[in-house]
Amino acid sequence: MLLQLVASRADPVSVSDVAAALGVAKSSAHELLRTLTDVGFLAQDADTGRYAVGDGARRLAHGPLDTNLLRSLTTNLVDALAVRSGESAYIGVLRGQQVEVVHHVFRPDDTRQQLEVGDRHEAHATAMGQVLLALDPAAPAVMRTLDPVRLTQRTLDLPALRTRLVEVRQRQWACTVGERTADKADVAAPLRGRGGIVVAAVGLVGDVDQVVSARRDPRPVLLAHVQAAAAAITAELGATL
Amino acid sequence: MSARHVVAIDQGTTSTRCIVFDQQGRFVSVAQREHRQWFPQPGWVEHDAAEIWANVTKVVPAALAKAGIGPGDVAALGIANQRETAVLWDRRTGRPQGRAITWQDTRVAPLLPELARRVDDPTLRERCGLPLSTYATAPRLTWLLRESPDLRRRAATGDVLFGTMETWLVWNLTGGVSGGVHVTDVTNASRTMLMDLRTLDWDDGLGDAFEVPRAMLPQVRPSATVHGRATQVLPGVVIGAAIGDQQAALFGQACFAPGEAKCTYGTGAFLLLNTGSEPVVSTHGLASTVAFQADGEPATYALEGSIAMTGSLVQWFRDSLAMVRTAPEIETLARTVEDNGGCFIVPAFSGLFAPHWRPEARGGISRLTSHLTRGHLARAVLEATAWQTVDVVEAMNADAGLALTALRVDGGMTSNLLLMQTVSNLLDVPVERPMVHETVSLGAAYAAGLTVGLWPDLAVLRRHWHCGARWAPDMAPAQRELERRGWRTALAQTLTSAEPTPPSTGPPAP
Numbered sequence: 001m002l003l004q005l006v007a008s009r010a011d012p013v014s015v016s017d018v019a020a021a022l023g024v025a026k027s028s029a030h031e032l033l034r035t036l037t038d039v040g041f042l043a044q045d046a047d048t049g050r051y052a053v054g055d056g057a058r059r060l061a062h063g064p065l066d067t068n069l070l071r072s073l074t075t076n077l078v079d080a081l082a083v084r085s086g087e088s089a090y091i092g093v094l095r096g097q098q099v100e101v102v103h104h105v106f107r108p109d110d111t112r113q114q115l116e117v118g119d120r121h122e123a124h125a126t127a128m129g130q131v132l133l134a135l136d137p138a139a140p141a142v143m144r145t146l147d148p149v150r151l152t153q154r155t156l157d158l159p160a161l162r163t164r165l166v167e168v169r170q171r172q173w174a175c176t177v178g179e180r181t182a183d184k185a186d187v188a189a190p191l192r193g194r195g196g197i198v199v200a201a202v203g204l205v206g207d208v209d210q211v212v213s214a215r216r217d218p219r220p221v222l223l224a225h226v227q228a229a230a231a232a233i234t235a236e237l238g239a240t241l
Numbered sequence: 242m243s244a245r246h247v248v249a250i251d252q253g254t255t256s257t258r259c260i261v262f263d264q265q266g267r268f269v270s271v272a273q274r275e276h277r278q279w280f281p282q283p284g285w286v287e288h289d290a291a292e293i294w295a296n297v298t299k300v301v302p303a304a305l306a307k308a309g310i311g312p313g314d315v316a317a318l319g320i321a322n323q324r325e326t327a328v329l330w331d332r333r334t335g336r337p338q339g340r341a342i343t344w345q346d347t348r349v350a351p352l353l354p355e356l357a358r359r360v361d362d363p364t365l366r367e368r369c370g371l372p373l374s375t376y377a378t379a380p381r382l383t384w385l386l387r388e389s390p391d392l393r394r395r396a397a398t399g400d401v402l403f404g405t406m407e408t409w410l411v412w413n414l415t416g417g418v419s420g421g422v423h424v425t426d427v428t429n430a431s432r433t434m435l436m437d438l439r440t441l442d443w444d445d446g447l448g449d450a451f452e453v454p455r456a457m458l459p460q461v462r463p464s465a466t467v468h469g470r471a472t473q474v475l476p477g478v479v480i481g482a483a484i485g486d487q488q489a490a491l492f493g494q495a496c497f498a499p500g501e502a503k504c505t506y507g508t509g510a511f512l513l514l515n516t517g518s519e520p521v522v523s524t525h526g527l528a529s530t531v532a533f534q535a536d537g538e539p540a541t542y543a544l545e546g547s548i549a550m551t552g553s554l555v556q557w558f559r560d561s562l563a564m565v566r567t568a569p570e571i572e573t574l575a576r577t578v579e580d581n582g583g584c585f586i587v588p589a590f591s592g593l594f595a596p597h598w599r600p601e602a603r604g605g606i607s608r609l610t611s612h613l614t615r616g617h618l619a620r621a622v623l624e625a626t627a628w629q630t631v632d633v634v635e636a637m638n639a640d641a642g643l644a645l646t647a648l649r650v651d652g653g654m655t656s657n658l659l660l661m662q663t664v665s666n667l668l669d670v671p672v673e674r675p676m677v678h679e680t681v682s683l684g685a686a687y688a689a690g691l692t693v694g695l696w697p698d699l700a701v702l703r704r705h706w707h708c709g710a711r712w713a714p715d716m717a718p719a720q721r722e723l724e725r726r727g728w729r730t731a732l733a734q735t736l737t738s739a740e741p742t743p744p745s746t747g748p749p750a751p
């Protein structure tokens with residue numbers, strides 16, 4: 001309602017306009033305006049202090065995040081992740097029960113590799129997918145109907161997956177070992193747009209013995225690289241998206 | 242050696258960046274500042290050289306601070322720069338004499354017919370490798386010195402100095418009015434139209450033709466050599482390289498051997514092909530230029546083809562037609578359809594340049610039919626970049642007498658995967674993107690690191706190059722031929738509908 005009010009005015013509105021139009025105290029109007037500004041639905045003019053519709057709301061009107069734009073904004077940082085980790089690096093988004101690869105940087109070892117952008121994998125069996133199933137705003141609806149296909153001996157069934165997702169939510173990263181392909185492991189962390197909403201995941205994939213320790217934990221340096229990349233990309237997205 | 246970092250300054254058209262690299266050639270940190278673009282009259286584009294120098298004094302310490310290092314950790318400094326931009330300054334005060342006239346500035350267009358009568362095109366191409374156009378620096382000096390008799394007098398006595406951007410920066414870094422060295426490198430000098438491509442020194446005949454006194458010109462040096470030791474900004478650090486930005490990108494892409502080529506896709510596109518130790522005089526509308534020279538070694542040459550409209554066509558599609566909100570979203574739109582629907586866009590808004598050089602040509606959209614959608618137009622916009630690349634590559638293959646086997650790419654448009662696949666399909670060669678995006682800065686860093694022995698040889702640098710993504714051709718030859726006929730037809734229509742008005746006036750102002 002507040003958004004409609006702001007959007008219906010030709011000029012930016014002030015706190016008093018909003019208080020008067022909604023019949024609430026100025027302090028409550030102010031709080032409402034602040035909250036919507038923080039998540040990017042409104043934008044406040046630095047000079048006049050007045051409010052107008054922000055990029056976040058416009059984006060809602062324009063539908064989901066454009067994945068080609070996402071790749072363009074993150075190229076430098078995902079390159080750095082591949083260079084530093086020595087593994088192939090990816091960005092993925094949730095598409096129903098699957099995770100779609102929207103960006104892929106080769107492992108820097110000069111072996112012949114294929115670009116995997118556009119590939120889709122079962123979300124429940126990958127680290128990027130588990131990050132998104134745990135944190136993406138669309139995940140609760142997906143989880144209601146999910147019947148996880150068993151891809152390897154280590155693929156999680158539904159109860160185990162639910163337990164895993166609780167951990168992922170807590171740690172803010174995911175790691176799977178042989179859950180999609182027996183000899184591969186992956187590590188991923190969430191990417192957030194304006195207002196802290198999870199929009200995608202960034203991760204790396206490699207051979208099991210490269211990516212995790214004997215105890216099947218991600219190697220600390222690799223985890224640190226993924227987390228640093230996620231933080232840097234999130235900062236970039238927060239500034240532009 | 243304890244100093245294990247190399248610092249690169251990329252003095253570009255819109256901004257000045259400083260990037261710190263480690264000994265593996267990996268990106269460590271960056272700091273950047275934009276400078277003001279001055280447009281005093283239509284077609285005029287100027288920069289304030291004093292502002293640019295001030296930006297250098299800010300971005301270098303900022304990048305070092307982000308990397309957590311000091312000047313003592315820096316093995317060498319390399320400079321890459323926007324080419325052809327002319328700076329004049331007073332040797333005694335260090336003050337720029339007017340604003341720098343940039344490579345995009347077309348004010349000298351009216352002078353070209355007169356200059357063309359003094360030096361004919363074949364002589365120019367043979368001597369300095371360039372066609373007469375508004376791109377090159379020399380006509381700007383003609384213009385500047387004709388404007389001001391006072392400048393001409395002081396230039397003749399060497400009290401007013403000329404330099405391209407790297408010359409201006411090296412002079413200031415090495416002390417400016419107190420002992421600054423006045424040097425340029427072969428790659429930058431090869432873009433002025435005043436240097437002999439074979440002797441690698443200023444050519445007196447060309448100097449006379451353009452009315453440029455020798456006393457104002459810097460000394461021409463190899464790209465990778467000790468240009469001096471900084472006394473400002475990075476005190477004590479060796480300036481180990483100066484190199485033009487497109488040549489730096491070629492070097493940063495590790496295109497060290499004849500036949501290796503890179504294309505940088507930004508606002509415009511710049512394709513350079515390494516042609517080895519002899520300059521190739523183009524008979525197909527390309528420029529011949531110096532690619533690189535290390536101390537005590539022969540120069541390496543390149544053929545260069547520049548394309549005026551690539552990213553800028555995408556900008557037109559975004560801003561003037563309002564078809565997309567951001568440039569990358571053109572890929573999303575293009576993927577809503579299978580093909581171009583028979584539509585071709587020839588982006589000759591201000592004439593067609595390399596390899597056609599038809600400034601009078603005007604752009605066109607061919608085969609508009611009622612079933613065309615925005616998606617088809619989006620495809621046609623991207624394909625225009627790919628076809629222009631094909632035209633330049635075919636001219637290069639013909640000039641150099643070889644066939645390109647792979648193309649290395651960089652620049653903002655390489656994040657467009659559909660475009661990269663299309664380039665590969667139409668060229669019928671693999672296209673490769675390197676892992677390090679900042680190829681201009683990397684090239685300057687490589688050259689500087691070589692000079693001080695941080696890296697022993699090119700083989701080591703070649704091993705630093707890693708492929709970040711690769712596209713292999715995936716188009717049936719019959720289909721390619723069909724598409725080629727469509728492009729050629731559209732191109733021919735553009736050329737025949739144009740009224741010839743030679744000679745060329747150079748690229749459009751942005």
Ligand SMILES: Nc1ncnc2c1ncn2[C@@H]1O[C@H](COP(=O)(O)OP(=O)(O)OP(=O)(O)O)[C@@H](O)[C@H]1O
Pocket residue numbers: 068072253254255506507508509551552553555556568569570571572652653654656657
């Ligand atoms: N994903 C994309 N698809 C199509 N065009 C793109 C895409 N991303 C960027 N562009 C275009 O590329 C250009 C920007 O690229 P880049 O930043 O390399 O250019 P530049 O300004 O020439 O470079 P620099 O400022 O570093 O000298 C713009 O013209 C933009 O329209």
